[in-house]
Amino acid sequence: MSRQENVLFPELSRPIIIVDKLSKTFNDGKIKAVDNVGFEVKEGEIFGFLGPNGAGKTTTINMLTTLLKPSSGNAEVCGYDIRKHSNEVRRAVGVVPQEYTADEEMTGYDNIILCADLYGLPRSDSKKHADELLGLVELHDAARRKVSTYSGGMRRRLELACGLINYPKLLFLDEPTLGLDVQTRAAVWKYIRMLKEQYRMTLFLTTHYMEEADTLCDRIAIIDHGHIVKTGTPEELKASVGGDVITVTVKEREPDLSPEIAQIGLVKDVKKNDGAYRIKAELGEETTPQIMDLIRSKGLHVTKISLAKPTLDEAYLEFTGRELREEETDRMQMFSQRLTMRRARS
């Protein structure tokens, strides 16, 4: 279903993930990991779950991939109810967990074949498919080596290949670039974009890296303390913290045009001091020429102009607060995260 049809007839194509008031509590309700969360993911988009450590990202993924049972609420994934049809959900989606799950003592190829067997792929198909996927993540040469000899980047690519083995329409990626170096991160991003553009896959990823969410995701939900605090495109999120900042420098003696500039539709706020206007506006690229035209039409001169886009960092801090997190995690989670980081850097 193309997105255009979605817009015109939203009822025709159901979102691939529909989450409804999903909650998960641990320790008899004392810890609310995910609290009454609701969102939708449309087919074909890259949807990012952005939030600090311990915000409930992994818990949400674990519920959507049926590893955890929700305490309350429900969700529909690929048309299946996660409570009632967990087997169908597992068959339909691919999962790339945060940890490295490959068996160290086996070769990369054997690991993929094992995944294929677990999904019930017939042997006639799994060998061919494993080779294709190893080619896709550029691991062909290392396929017959034990995973214990792999670098962090190679392990992450192998995990990605394993997650794709069952031809999923929807792929869950939990912190896909945690602890990776810049080159490997760029490679993982390349694969993710390829999966979306060439293979028409829907991707749901969690991250706490701002630039990852910004460059990859079509839409982002910021989650904190188990709540979704904001949903939107990266542009919308950035715009919501006050929009672009346009700085226009003019000759000092010229009259103040602030009231006229403020009349321009997209301009939100204008301040002038020391011969420079500091203008907050939405869609800065479109507003800037209008400001130029306005100033010129008064016969005045612009000496310098600059446009600064707000970063996602600012939006993120705006919504999640600036205080440092002293989050409590259990021992097992700490161990697994440290292990992941250590292996990523090997």
Place this chain on the structure above:
Amino acid sequence: MDEKIPPGRETSLQQATVQEELPRESPAPDQEPSRTVPRLNTSPLHGLWALTKRDLKKWYTNPYQLLISLIQPAVWLGLFGKAVNFGSFISAGGGSPAQQNAILLGIFGTTSYFSFLACGMLAFIILFTSAFSGMSVVFDRRFGFLNKALSTPVGRGTVVTAKVLQSVARSLIQSAIVLGIAVALGMDTSQITVLGVLGSFVLLFLMAMGLSSLFVMLALRSSNWQTQMAIINLLNLPLLFASNALFPTKLMPAWLRDVVKVNPVSYANDGVRQLLLGAIGANSLFVDFAYLIGFASLFSIVGIVLSWRLLSK
């Protein structure tokens, strides 16, 4: 889901803005991963075999592990069995060979203590291999493999059964090797028949099945290998000593005899000795088989039921 979330509530705007980069429905992409999904084999045996094979392959491609696990019973057989020969107490006590044999038969059910012990060693190696079956669950949980397996359509019961089966297979192979060592060291083979050997291994299979299920079950929730080691040590030696593996039940105090009577290891030993040595058993073969069938079925079923509850939080 009953309640629908209204679609496009907050998204109509960005849909319009990103429209250009979106792929159209057709034409079909030429890349392979978008091929149609092949017919899947949804039989639970498919995943069961894959998981069992994984563990077995790791075992037999690591010959050191096999070697080390065989040293222990070989030491027991070669050193303990030869040095601490309870049978020699009786021969040293004097009397005619016929009288001595009658006493030996009365106590051990056979005239050779070494053969008596050798049969006990078959159960011993199975007990120790089974005890460690839970460890691999702990490590799989720790290193993330368990979570991966659980995120695939493979059933929770299958994951647990595979752990039990790999342990059973290893146990039986190791006890077959121990039997070979015992024969080489002088175990009495005058009564051995093919049927007897097969019957013995059925008994050993049942015992391995029950014990492995027990230890896997105890590891289902654990992510801490130290705790698991403590559990193994806590159960292993009592199961061994409170059985007839090393010493005949007849010479034990009455309270201990009652413990021995519920210990499945005793039933395996009792049956195996009757089948391999023609020994006089404490129970009939029927009772030995029936007890172990009950033990194996009960613990396998409880293990699978617990896996449904404990492997999903």
